[in-house]
Amino acid sequence: MSDDAKLVGEVARQVLGRLGEDPWRTIVEQEWVGVAVDPDHGGQGGTLEEAAALAHAAGATAAAAPVLEAVLAAIAAAASPGACELVPRLAGGEQRAVLVPRPVAHTGLAGVAVPWAREADVVLAVVEDGGAWQLASVPRDRLDVQPGATVAGDPSDLVTLRGGSLRDHLLEGEIDRDALLAATGVLTAARLLGAIEAVHAMTVEYAEQRKQFGVPLASFQALAHGIARQAGATELARAGLRAALPAALAGDAALPAAARVVAGDGSRDVASIAHQVHGAIGVTREHDLHRFTLRMRAWRDAYGTARRWESLLGRVVVERPSALWDASIPEGVA
């Protein structure tokens, strides 16, 4: 990871650790929204790696804040040739946008759960038409938004277009499907990884400190080996993201999808082992663990369910068996 990205992540963890009433405002003030958007398009001119560092920080702090949501909406907007006026407004905070988490048909925006939609002035949707992807930008006053929540209690609201079709809101030009998938895969994998690492560290610490039968939990082989499996899942998710970043920058979606899949798998294993090691205290409201583990469950299916990412990657590999080898491992990983 570059020094710039590391710094972005460190600052973000501090900021997200003490969020105020209006997290979106903080996200705008920190100049995070356009972090991965070219300055020519009104962004802050960072890289996808810095955006991933932000998503990672959101995971590492189990932040109840639309960090990934705001950043991803700006990336989607910047990918659409017809949204050049919108991007600077998003980056500057004059408008707030979220992205519908999966591609929809023209008539498909009906009762779709969209993270943080209640705070958005604009809802962006990828409209799929005969394989081509185009962005629709729908103003809030054309939408019906019913409050909803993820299993972790974060906003995930049911959005329905009030009459008409998404055709009425299409922005000009197609968006690059692989590039948007790659960015989505990297950011969602990075957020999961942040939470995975945090929960693994909590579990190690607890197993070393908590004593039963006069000895630390870590001295029981069955528990220790569970923690070894956690360590493996954590490293696998890290490696997946390491390989995915250069691939995503090159517009390849296979390795970002792989990163997302291993992070999703890993999040489930790491969370269940964490709860087993923590015992009863880990299922209490007062303990921090659930803030992470419930979000990990929700994030595993955010912006494409785990199953959807798996079948997407499976299809890529069946169509192009060398996909796992053509991309930039290891040549671009160093």
Next chain:
Amino acid sequence: MTVTATTPTSLLALRRSVREFLAEADFTPICDSWMRGFDLDFTRALGKRGWLGMAVPEEYGGQGRSYVERFVVTEELLRAGAPVAAHWIADRQIAPTLLAHASDRLKDDLLPRICRGEVIFCVGISEPNAGSDVASIATSARRTDEGWVVNGQKIWNTLGDRADYMYLIARTDRSENRHHGLSELVVPMDAPGITVRPIYDLAGEAHFTEVFFDDVVLEDWRLVGEPGAAFKQVVRQLDFERSGPERLLSSYPLFEALVAEASELEDADLATLGRLSARYAALRAMSYSVATAMDADGPPTLFAALTKDLGNELEQLVVDVAGDLLPLTAADRQGDAWNHLAAATTYAPAFTLRGGATEILREIVTRRLLKGVKRS
């Protein structure tokens, strides 16, 4: 340690040259080819191209290149299921062990021949009563005026019946703590007093053996490193043994054959292939990191153990998944995928045992990761 500068471009060029060589080479791809694909001509052809002893310094007949370059070459060979077993043990773990610990005489005698693919090595560590528990080794080497006199029995020696040399651990001093008093020796397999018996595995193949020593005499200079230092020295060799991409790619030819049959599969089954693909991608990146660490500081014990554990799990999972999916997509039970499946099904149980069983790997991890784990 000398490290050749490697750039993404030079690595990619190296990878392409291996692919070109493999496209022209004459062999039948198999799973587990680093254990079961024995072809001395193929091995020597690799030696001629400079793809053996890649990380061995040039003064000993090697290439003086990096472990990352060696990783690129070995990955391509394994991916193709090429017959690399004849040199695998010597190239992977004996060469670095000799470099680290052996006398000039041993190095001069063996390393150039290893780099040309001329000598086959087997490993003599396990015994009937010393499996994962290396400190229980009972085979003895007694120092006499004639040299070392070896008595005892070794087992699970891959290529024991074809090897020119065995890398042996024997007890040279019984008076000390059981972790001490063990020494490493290089044994010519044609020495009088050695009896080799093949052991057939559940695949019906005899790729490993048991070896009996009856007053086998070895010259003094065949000792590797310090007497009594085997336990310390071998830990590093075991790191080399478990740090390569073969620990995740043993069933890769089956995976590729399965994918070639998968175009008719339903979404849920494609998702299963996607999960395997994702693991291959992430594990390749982990394995690459192991190679970069080897160039910097030698094999990374904890990280390599994690990589092997996850890799072995994937190797077995691929066989299970292929067993579930192939009947759906290639019901005629003919062709490469079915042949690979039949073979790999019999190979798979050993994936999580050889070179450090899963449970041993997790002990290695937890003892380094967790304070409060008792260390024996």
